[in-house]
Amino acid sequence: xxxIFLFIARFSNLLFFLLLQVLALxxxxxxxxxxxxxxxxxxxxxxxxxxxxxxxxxTYFSLRKENDQLRTQNADLLNKLATNFSAPDSxxxxxxxxxxxxxxxxxxxxxxxxxxxxxxxxxEQNNFITLHRGSNQGVAINMAVVGxxxxxxxxxxxSPNMSVVMSLLHRKNSVVALLKKGSGFGEVVWDGKDPRYVxxxxxxxxxxxxxxxxxxxxxxxxxxxxxxIVGFVEEVVDDKATSSYNIxxxxxxxxxxxxxxxxxxxxxxAEMDSLLNRIxxx
Amino acid sequence: xxxxxxxxxxxxxxxxxxVFVLAKVPPLHRFIVPYLYxxxxxxxxxxxxxxxxxxxxxxxxxxxxxxxxxxxLHAAACTLIAYIRPFIIGILMPxxxxxxxxxxxxxxxxxxxxxxxxxxxxxxxxxxYLVFLxxxxxxxxxxxFGKVLASTAISLLLIFITEMLFQRKGRYRTNVA
Numbered sequence: 001x002x003x004i005f006l007f008i009a010r011f012s013n014l015l016f017f018l019l020l021q022v023l024a025l026x027x028x029x030x031x032x033x034x035x036x037x038x039x040x041x042x043x044x045x046x047x048x049x050x051x052x053x054x055x056x057x058x059t060y061f062s063l064r065k066e067n068d069q070l071r072t073q074n075a076d077l078l079n080k081l082a083t084n085f086s087a088p089d090s091x092x093x094x095x096x097x098x099x100x101x102x103x104x105x106x107x108x109x110x111x112x113x114x115x116x117x118x119x120x121x122x123x124e125q126n127n128f129i130t131l132h133r134g135s136n137q138g139v140a141i142n143m144a145v146v147g148x149x150x151x152x153x154x155x156x157x158x159s160p161n162m163s164v165v166m167s168l169l170h171r172k173n174s175v176v177a178l179l180k181k182g183s184g185f186g187e188v189v190w191d192g193k194d195p196r197y198v199x200x201x202x203x204x205x206x207x208x209x210x211x212x213x214x215x216x217x218x219x220x221x222x223x224x225x226x227x228x229i230v231g232f233v234e235e236v237v238d239d240k241a242t243s244s245y246n247i248x249x250x251x252x253x254x255x256x257x258x259x260x261x262x263x264x265x266x267x268x269x270a271e272m273d274s275l276l277n278r279i280x281x282x
Numbered sequence: 283x284x285x286x287x288x289x290x291x292x293x294x295x296x297x298x299x300x301v302f303v304l305a306k307v308p309p310l311h312r313f314i315v316p317y318l319y320x321x322x323x324x325x326x327x328x329x330x331x332x333x334x335x336x337x338x339x340x341x342x343x344x345x346x347x348x349x350x351x352x353x354x355l356h357a358a359a360c361t362l363i364a365y366i367r368p369f370i371i372g373i374l375m376p377x378x379x380x381x382x383x384x385x386x387x388x389x390x391x392x393x394x395x396x397x398x399x400x401x402x403x404x405x406x407x408x409x410x411y412l413v414f415l416x417x418x419x420x421x422x423x424x425x426x427f428g429k430v431l432a433s434t435a436i437s438l439l440l441i442f443i444t445e446m447l448f449q450r451k452g453r454y455r456t457n458v459a
Contacts, residue, residue, distance in 0.1 A: 012333070013333055016333050016336055016337075017336050017365040020336060020337070020339075020340045020357075020361045021358055021361055021362070023354075024344075024357040026354070027353040028352065028353065028354030040353060044348075046348070050302075050349070051349075122309065123309055123315050124315075124350060125416040125417070126351075128351040130351075164351055192416075193312040256308060
């Protein structure tokens with residue numbers, strides 16, 4: 001017994017060091033599975049306050065760029081208004097049918113909630129983005145986050161007023177996407193190297209693909225709304241091992257200067273999930 | 283200013299500089315990540331108790347982790363260098379000289395070469411461990427070595443720029459104080 005105490009006393013520093021290492025490593029490897037650790041929730045609120053302060057100043061530097069982006073997006077939306085279309089036939093008139101819009105509201109699947117990006121990283125291997133919108137404002141885990149010019153990621157952790165988003169630039173991230181022309185399905189992943197590019201893997205060789213083609217989200221995802229831009233084809237690499245293409249994609253979102261985002265809520269997700277659960281139980 | 287107050291201010295400043303200045307620098311190359319924050323651990327006074335040093339390393343790393351949303355990653359690397367630090371100092375400097383004369387490691391207290399070696403060894407260990415933990419999942423061996431070496435070079439450059447900008451007076455520790 002005495003020897004045990006002597007041993008502990010002699011190696012107390014080493015033991016203390018090993019204890020802290022084990023603690024740190026367990027935090028690191030468990031965080032990927034259990035995102036909603038209680039201490040992280042509190043820490044997010046605190047670090048979020050710092051990020052918000054910084055962001056209040058930072059936004060001014062990218063105002064012009066953000067304005068341009070919003071103007072393009074507005075122009076796109078304005079061009080879709082029904083009043084812009086007029087058929088040549090005189091006995092046909094386009095009227096905006098508000099009743100129909102309201103009728104359709106009950107079938108709404110995706111709802112876009114605006115959110116401000118207050119924390120952002122691109123240098124790490126696993127990058128996260130912090131949004132100034134949390135569970136009090138209707139954000140929940142696993143919601144998609146898209147920007148004005150492309151998808152950003154999905155929510156992995158929420159606190160009352162902030163939320164943490166796993167960005168496309170995360171090693172564990174994977175989004176099903178397809179080519180707008182040719183429609184080959186593939187998986188978008190990031191190799192942790194260059195924050196400007198992601199890769200679209202497992203595109204069959206039969207699909208014709210050219211530089212500049214648009215990559216969009218799949219219509220079968222229950223997280224991302226269909227047809228959102230992921231990025232644009234930069235380079236096509238022939239993967240000898242699996243006889244498919246690995247495509248280098250330039251991200252639609254500029255992750256260096258992203259300031260605004262939309263959290264996308266899938267209103268039909270609960271129904272879909274309960275249906276799927278019923279199948280699994282049987 | 284007392285050592286305690288000085289180090290509390292440094293703690294906060296190093297974290298803020300790392301999160302809001304260095305992490306915002308657009309990447310120069312995929313191998314290069316500018317890390318400077320761990321200089322806090324290199325600058326801690328000689329007479330910090332061993333257990334306290336290790337604990338401080340852990341807490342310091344964890345504070346950065348809360349900003350980068352990687353709980354444990356930087357904490358593990360900082361704990362490691364904080365634990366190893368006394369051994370390196372022991373090898374590089376005679377015991378009496380460190381204990382008696384100066385309060386903390388610096389170019390003035392150690393001399394240029396010993397300090398450079400001290401900074402290099404701890405920076406290298408920190409980066410190797412950090413990149414190793416990040417890299418565990420996938421990646422190539424060349425990416426690993428390239429990233430460790432390039433980041434170490436950049437960190438050393440930053441450390442020496444910091445040393446030149448903020449020349450710390452190598453304050454003598456007298457018996458009276």
